[in-house]
Amino acid sequence: MNSFYIFLDKLTDSVFPALRHRNFRLFWFGQMISLIGTWMQNIGQDWLVLKLTNSAFLLGVVSALQFLPMLFLSLFAGVVIDRFPKRKILIFTQTSLMMTALALATLTALNAINYWEILVLATIVGFINTIDNPARQSFIIDLVGKEDLMNAISLNSSIFNAARIIGPGIAGVLIGLLGYALCFYLNALSFIAVITGLIFIDVKMNKSKVMLKKEDVIADIKEGLLYIKNTPIIFATILMMAVLSTFAINFNVLVPVFAKNILNQNSTGYGFLMSSMGVGALIGALILASLSKKGAKPFYLILGGCGLCVFQILIGFQSYYWLTTILLALSGFSMITFSASANTTVQLNSSNRFRGRVMSVYSLVFGGVTPIGAIYAGSLAEKVGAHMTFIISGIIGIAYILYVVLFKYKKSFSSNIAEDD
Numbered sequence: 001m002n003s004f005y006i007f008l009d010k011l012t013d014s015v016f017p018a019l020r021h022r023n024f025r026l027f028w029f030g031q032m033i034s035l036i037g038t039w040m041q042n043i044g045q046d047w048l049v050l051k052l053t054n055s056a057f058l059l060g061v062v063s064a065l066q067f068l069p070m071l072f073l074s075l076f077a078g079v080v081i082d083r084f085p086k087r088k089i090l091i092f093t094q095t096s097l098m099m100t101a102l103a104l105a106t107l108t109a110l111n112a113i114n115y116w117e118i119l120v121l122a123t124i125v126g127f128i129n130t131i132d133n134p135a136r137q138s139f140i141i142d143l144v145g146k147e148d149l150m151n152a153i154s155l156n157s158s159i160f161n162a163a164r165i166i167g168p169g170i171a172g173v174l175i176g177l178l179g180y181a182l183c184f185y186l187n188a189l190s191f192i193a194v195i196t197g198l199i200f201i202d203v204k205m206n207k208s209k210v211m212l213k214k215e216d217v218i219a220d221i222k223e224g225l226l227y228i229k230n231t232p233i234i235f236a237t238i239l240m241m242a243v244l245s246t247f248a249i250n251f252n253v254l255v256p257v258f259a260k261n262i263l264n265q266n267s268t269g270y271g272f273l274m275s276s277m278g279v280g281a282l283i284g285a286l287i288l289a290s291l292s293k294k295g296a297k298p299f300y301l302i303l304g305g306c307g308l309c310v311f312q313i314l315i316g317f318q319s320y321y322w323l324t325t326i327l328l329a330l331s332g333f334s335m336i337t338f339s340a341s342a343n344t345t346v347q348l349n350s351s352n353r354f355r356g357r358v359m360s361v362y363s364l365v366f367g368g369v370t371p372i373g374a375i376y377a378g379s380l381a382e383k384v385g386a387h388m389t390f391i392i393s394g395i396i397g398i399a400y401i402l403y404v405v406l407f408k409y410k411k412s413f414s415s416n417i418a419e420d421d
Contacts, residue, residue, distance in 0.1 A: 016289060018152035023201045024143040030197030032159040034094075037190030039167025041101060043274060044175060044183035045118065046256050047267045048108070052115050056257040056386070060378020063252055064371030066122040070130045070364060071371055077131045078360025079220045082353075086139040091198050093132035098191035100125050105184030134363040138355045141347060142203050150344040154289035157340045161285055161332065164278025172271020224357030234358060237345050240305065240404055242365035248309055248397035249335065250377035250389075251277065255328070258386040263321050276325035280332030288340050301345065302405055304338030307331075309397035316390035339366070 018024050049059045081089065104121050107113040144152040171183045228234050251274075259270040288300070311331040315324060343362065350358040380389045 016151065016155060018144045018148040018155050021144045021148070021152075023203060024140070024152055026197040026201050027139075027143055027194075028155060028159060030194035031156065032163070033193035034190045035160055035163035036167045036170070037101075037187035039163045039274075039278075040171040040174070040183040041104070041187040042252065043168045043171040043267075043271055044180045045104070045122075046252060047175060047270060048113070048180050049115065049118060050256055050260065052113075052118075056253065056381045057378040058115065059256065060253045060374040060381075062118060062122050063374035063378075065119055066126045066129075067367050067370035067374070068123065069126040070133070070367050071369065073127070073130045074134065074360045074364035075221045075224070075357070076217060077134055077363075078224060078357035079217050080131060081135050081138060081356030081360065082220070086135050086142065086356075087198055087201055087203060089131060089135045090139065091195060093128050093135065094191055094195050094198065096128045097125065097132070098188050098195070100128070101184055101188035101191070105181050105188060108179075108184055109181035129367070130363075133367060134356065134359040137343065137347075137363065138359040141355065143201070146348065149347060150340075151289050153344050153347075154285050154340055157336050158282055158285035158289060161278045161281035161336060164281060164332070165275045166278075168271040168274035168278065170271075172268040175267045175271075220357065224354055224361070227351070227354045228358060228361055231349060233349050234346050236404065237301070237342050238362060238365050240301075240401065241339075241342050241362065242369055243400045244305055244308065244338065244397050245366050246369045246373040246376065247393045248305075248312060250373045250393065251328075251331070253374050253377040254381060254386050254389055257381050258315070258324070258390070261385070262319050262387055263324060265321065269321065273321075273325055273328055277328040277332035280329030280334075281336040282332075284333040284336040285340060288337060298341075298345075300337055301341040302401060304334045304336070304341060305401045306398055307334030308338055309394040309401070310334075311394075312390045312397075313394035316387040316394070319387070 019028070045062070046059060049062050053059070100121055104113070104118070107117055140152050140156065141149050174182050228238065255273055255277075256270055259265040259273055263269065263273075265273070284304075291300075308331055311327050311334060315327045315331070318324070318327075346358060346362050347355065377389055377393070380392065384392075
C-alpha cells in the first residue's frame with residue numbers, strides 16, 4: 001500500500017504537478033462535478049429546442065443569445081475582475097447559474113416551458129458567464145502560480161472534457177427515459193460542489209476598489225487593449241482564436257442538426273456523438289498536461305487548429321454514424337490542443353496587472369463571438385445543410401491559419417515566453 005502512495009506522489013510530481021496545490025485541488029474537484037451537470041443541461045436544452053422548433057436557425061439563436069452579452073460586455077468584465085477578489089466573484093456567479101438551472105428545470109417539469117422562456121434564461125446565463133468565464137480563467141494562476149499554469153489549464157480542460165463524455169451520455173439516456181427536467185435539476189444540484197470548494201479556498205485577495213467611475217473604467221479598457229496590441233504573441237493568438245471560434249467551433253449548432261437530419265439519430269445517438277468528442281478532447285488535455293513542463297509551444301497551437309479544421313471537412317464528406325463519432329473524437333482532440341495552448345500562451349505572456357483584462361478579451365473571442373458563429377452556422381445549415389457547413393467552415397479556418405503562419409504573424413509565434421513585470 002505504501003508503494004502505491006509513493007507511486008501516486010511521483011505521478012503527481014512528474015505528470016500532474018498542479019494537483020500538489022491544495023487550492024487547485026478544491027477548485028478542480030468542484031469543477032469536475034459541476035461540469036458534468038453543465039453538459040447534461042447543454043445537451044438537454046439543445047434537444048429540447050429542436051423538439052419545440054425543429055429549426056437549426058432557432059437553435060442558433062439560442063446559442064447566440066447565450067453568448068451575446070459576452071460580445072458587448074467582456075471588456076467591462078475584465079476591469080471588474082482586475083479590481084475585485086476573483087473568489088468572491090466566482091461564488092456569486094456560480095450561485096446565480098445554479099438559480100437559472102433551477103428555473104429551467106421547474107418550468108420544464110411543469111410543462112410550462114416555451115421557446116421564448118429558453119431564450120430569456122439563455123440570455124441571463126450569458127450575462128453571468130460574461131464575468132464568470134474570464135474570472136475562472138484568470139483565477140487559475142492564483143491557485144498554482146506560473147510554473148504549473150499550463151499543467152493546471154490542461155487538467156482543467158481534462159475535467160471539462162471528461163464531463164463532455166459523461167454528461168451527454170447520461171443526458172441522452174435520461175431524456176429518453178425520464179424527460180428533460182431531471183437533467184436540469186441535476187445540473188442545479190451539481191453547483192453545490194464548486195461553490196463549496198470556492199468557500200474553502202484560501203488565497204490572498206487584492207483590496208477591492210469599490211468605487212468604479214465611468215472615466216476609470218474606460219481608461220482601464222483602453223489601457224488593456226493597448227497592452228494586447230503591443231504584445232504581438234498575445235495579439236496574434238487572440239486573432240486566431242477569434243477566427244476559429246467564429247467559423248470552426250460551432251459544434252453545438254451543427255452536431256444536433258447533423259445527427260438528426262443526416263444521421264437520422266435520436267437524443268441518445270446525439271448524446272453519444274457529443275460524448276465521443278469529449279473522449280478525444282480528454283485525451284488531448286491529458287497529453288498536454290504530461291507535456292506541460294516543455295511550456296506552451298506554438299507548434300501545439302498550429303497543429304491543433306489545423307487538425308480541428310481538417311476533421312470538420314472530413315465530417316462533411318460522409319454520412320456514417322460511427323465514422324462521425326471517430327471524426328468528432330479527433331476534432332475534440334484537436335480543439336482542446338488548440339484552445340489550451342492558446343489559453344496558456346496568452347496567460348504566460350500577460351502581466352499580472354493586465355491579466356483580468358487580457359482574459360476578458362480572450363473570453364470575448366473564445367465565447368463572445370459565438371452569437372456571430374451560431375447565426376452563421378445555423379443560417380448556412382438551413383440553406384446548404386449541416387454537411388456543407390462543416391466543409392465550408394473547415395476551409396475558412398485552415399485558410400486563415402496558413403495565412404497567419406506563412407505570412408502575417410510568423411515572427412510572433414517564434415517569440416519567447418515573456419517575463420512577468
